Structures are given as C-alpha cells and as structure tokens.
Amino acid sequence: xxxxxxRDFLKLAGIGGAGVVFGSALPxxxxxxxxxxxxxxxxxxxxxxxxxxxxxxxxxxLKKAVAAVNALEQQPDFIVFTxxxxxxxxxxxxxxxxxxxxxxxxxxLKAKTVRFMPGEHDASLDNGKAFREFFGSTYYTxxxxxxxxxxxxxxxxxxxxxxxxxxxxxxxxxxxxxxDAPIVVLTHRPLFDLAPQWDxxxxxxxxxxxxxxxxxxxxxxxxxxxxxxxxxxGHIAHHAAKGLMFPLPAPxxxxxxSPLAWDPAEPYKGLGFRSVGVDKPAGFRLGEFPVQKKG
Amino acid sequence: MRTLRAGxxxxxxxxxxxxxxxxxxxSSAVPQEKTIRIVSERFNYSPAEVTVRKGVPVILEFTxxxxxxxxxxxxxxxxxxxxxxxxxxxxxxxxxxGTFVFLCDVFCGSGHEEMNxxxxxxx
Numbered sequence: 204x205x206x207x208x209x210r211d212f213l214k215l216a217g218i219g220g221a222g223v224v225f226g227s228a229l230p231x232x233x234x235x236x237x238x239x240x241x242x243x244x245x246x247x248x249x250x251x252x253x254x255x256x257x258x259x260x261x262x263x264x265l266k267k268a269v270a271a272v273n274a275l276e277q278q279p280d281f282i283v284f285t286x287x288x289x290x291x292x293x294x295x296x297x298x299x300x301x302x303x304x305x306x307x308x309x310x311x312l313k314a315k316t317v318r319f320m321p322g323e324h325d326a327s328l329d330n331g332k333a334f335r336e337f338f339g340s341t342y343y344t345x346x347x348x349x350x351x352x353x354x355x356x357x358x359x360x361x362x363x364x365x366x367x368x369x370x371x372x373x374x375x376x377x378x379x380x381x382x383d384a385p386i387v388v389l390t391h392r393p394l395f396d397l398a399p400q401w402d403x404x405x406x407x408x409x410x411x412x413x414x415x416x417x418x419x420x421x422x423x424x425x426x427x428x429x430x431x432x433x434x435x436x437g438h439i440a441h442h443a444a445k446g447l448m449f450p451l452p453a454p455x456x457x458x459x460x461s462p463l464a465w466d467p468a469e470p471y472k473g474l475g476f477r478s479v480g481v482d483k484p485a486g487f488r489l490g491e492f493p494v495q496k497k498g
Numbered sequence: 499m500r501t502l503r504a505g506x507x508x509x510x511x512x513x514x515x516x517x518x519x520x521x522x523x524x525s526s527a528v529p530q531e532k533t534i535r536i537v538s539e540r541f542n543y544s545p546a547e548v549t550v551r552k553g554v555p556v557i558l559e560f561t562x563x564x565x566x567x568x569x570x571x572x573x574x575x576x577x578x579x580x581x582x583x584x585x586x587x588x589x590x591x592x593x594x595x596g597t598f599v600f601l602c603d604v605f606c607g608s609g610h611e612e613m614n615x616x617x618x619x620x621x
Contacts, residue, residue, distance in 0.1 A: 291608050327605035361566065361605040362579065399572035400599045402611075458599065460611055 239480035239488055241348050244272055244279040244314070245389075246476045247426030248446030250324065251308070252301040253290035257449035257462035260470070265308055267494050268447050268476055273313045279478065280347060282314045285426040285444060286322025286358060286391030288334075295329065302337045318345070322391045322426065323358040331359035342369055344376055350481055351380055355390040357405040363392055364406040374414050385483055388415065388423040393443065395436050398454040403428055412436050422487060428454065429462075430473065431491060442489065445475040471495070531555045531589070538580055538602070539563035541609030549618040552595050560586040568604035571617060579604065592619040 249265050258264060272282065289301035302325070309317060319338040326334045331341045341356035353376065357365050365373075380386060388394075394408035405411070415421045422440045429446035432454070449462035450473030466472050471494040480488030534556060537544045550556045560569055560580045567580040569588065573596075578588045601614040 291605075291610075293607055323605040328607065358605075362568065363603060363605070399570065399603075400601065402570070402601055402603050404603075406603075459614070 239482045241280045242478050242480040244282045244476060244478050245285060245424055245444050247285040247444040248287040248429050250287055250290040250448035251305040253448050257465055259465055264447055264494060269311050271495055278314050281316035282312060283318045283389055285389055286320045287324045289325050291324040298333045302333055306337055320354050320389060320391060321358050326359045327361040349483055350385045350387055352387045355388060357390055357392045362406055365411055370410055377414055383419050386418055386421045390425045392427045393425055394423060401460040403454060415439055444477050447474055531557050533557040533559050535559045537561055538567040540606050541613040543615045546615035550592055552592050552619050552621055555591045558588045558590060565606050566604050567606055568602050569600060570603040571600040573598040595619045595621055
C-alpha cells in the first residue's frame, strides 16, 4: 500500500491490528492520556556533529529537545532514540567524540530509562563498533508492562541489511510470543520500500515483516526519513518520527533527498519528537511535539 | 530482479537447436553486447549519466576506486554491490524509455546521500 494520510490511516488502523489515535501535543501537556497503560517518547535523527545552513542552531537543538521532554508534566516510562544519534564522520576518534558528547547531553533527561539504537551515520562505517562501545548491543529486546519491544539493527551492515544471523535471532524471539502479544518493533530504516530511489528501504526488510506478519498486534516505530510518516504493510503499522537536526522532503517528491532549508520565519519547523501512549489492547496514542525556540 | 554477479553476464557462444540439428554459433557471429564501464569512488560515479537504447542489451561494468559501493537502479529492480578489487557486471535490457535515477545503496560516508546518477533510455 502506498503512503496514506492520517484520516485514511485512522480508518485502516481501526480494522484488525492495533489502533492508533493521533494528537498534536502542546508544550507542557502530559504525554499520555489517562486511559493509557503507559507512554514512551521516541526521539530520532539528532545528528550530533552536523554543521550547515539547514540548522543554524545545530549545537542547541538537541539541548532544546531534552529540555522539552523534561518539561512534560508526566515523565515517560522510558525514552528511545531510533538512530543517527551522530552525524557521520570518517574519523574514528571524532565519531567517538560525537557519541560521547551526545551521551553527555542526553544524560540530562529526567526519565530514568533511555534506550539507544544506531543509525547508518553512527554505525555503517565501522559496523557498529563505536556505537557498541558507548551503548552496548545494536539489537535487543525488552518487555515493559506486557508489551514486547524488539530493537532491530538495519544499519551496522552498510548495505542496509538486517542479515541472516539477526533474522534467525528475530525468528527465535518471536517463537516465544503469543500470536496476539502486543509487539513494538524499533528500528532506524523503514522495513518496507518507502523510497528506494532515495535509499529509504531495508534490503531484507521484507523478511522481517514476513516474520512479524503472523502476529496480530505489531507496530513499527522508526526514523531515518526526518519526518512524520505512516504506512501499513498488511495489518502492521509503520510510524516514522521527525528528526531533530533538519527535515527532509516528502518521500520521492524531488530528485534528491536534500535537507529542507531553514526558515528564519519558522525556526525548527519540521523538527520534533513523539510520545507514544500504549493502551492495551486498543492500540497507540501518538503525540507530536515541536522543538521550541526557548529550551 | 535483473542482478548478475561478476563474470555471469555474458555468454560468448550461443547454442541453437533446430529440429534434430544443433548449431554452435561463434561469438563473432552474433552482435557483441555493448559494455559500459562505470567507475565509482566516494561520492560519485563516472560517468554519472549513461544513455542506452530501449530493447538493446547492455552490460554495465563497475569498479570502485576506494570502498565498498552499491549500484541500485530501482525502476529496473537492478542492483549490484561493487567490491574493491573486483569487477561487478550487470546485464540490462531496458524495456522502457525515460530518465531513471541510480544510486549508491551502500552507506559510504558523508556524501553518500548525494551519490547518484541517471540512466537515460531512448528509442
């Protein structure tokens, strides 16, 4: 199925799989509604170390995001960063310096549990070596209040592949789950062919989706494309998050995927983070938060 | 998918079977497929624009000057990895005209997102 707008998605998500309610959150709002079992926050594509006209406040945006998350009335149960924590560099020392600086900044988050995933900018040039030194394994699972979370690595292989070994690990993990278990997959690249002409895909993503397909309550949260996007593969919903350095154009909308220009009239436009309220078994409540000028 | 590994792209002789007879046709007797050599290095292809004819088979031959690269032509579902020190070949029979983007789909550094080119298919 091609890209769908919010209204279509709402209709689709209400049939079969986990439902979704969208909301535009305002600063200071609680991230979760009263009926939610819990909520978590997704931040993505912080690209620490990037410099250039697309973001004149490259050194300040992540700090503003941290302040905005800390300002939420109700703190999330946990926070996940879905990759591209740092901007790529050929210099292994500089890569580690950026990862260290990033880690120091996000240490200021109030939430006690923060989980990290790599993006290709962090991991593709050294197969995830530096990332693992700072944050541990590039793929893992965890359970939280009855929801099974699976973090998939589709970036440590520079060919944008998950790989047979990790797919076997995924298959073994899923065998332990009931068919109707709530499952959330976290990853960096889209697991489906969103825009192959822009390399917005995972080579063997279809294999992962096929493994997930027998499970009736699955949602995927990912990054990479620096914008909110929603897509269904069968009953599985895929939700892309905004980035925190520069927005990118709509999938396939122009020849090149160059960053959108900074708009002085609307600074930080297109940047933000997401809250995900989990209400078993009804589904997910998504809130989109902007980056504020003051923070 | 029209992906071929190095060395598998070109048959030098063709065997034709007609009735009870078999004919071996030497390579010199059939039209030689055109080979277009493309050299990749971070973060460009040379040439970055390739023109071919619709319906005419062509061999695209790739090398890389530095790191592992990819060539992905999504509109033809054609892709191949370009490994340093090796020649990668891909046989293509374009079945439609137009201008089609190809790109590197192996992350190769800070200019990776800009590493692409155009295949132009004419009648």
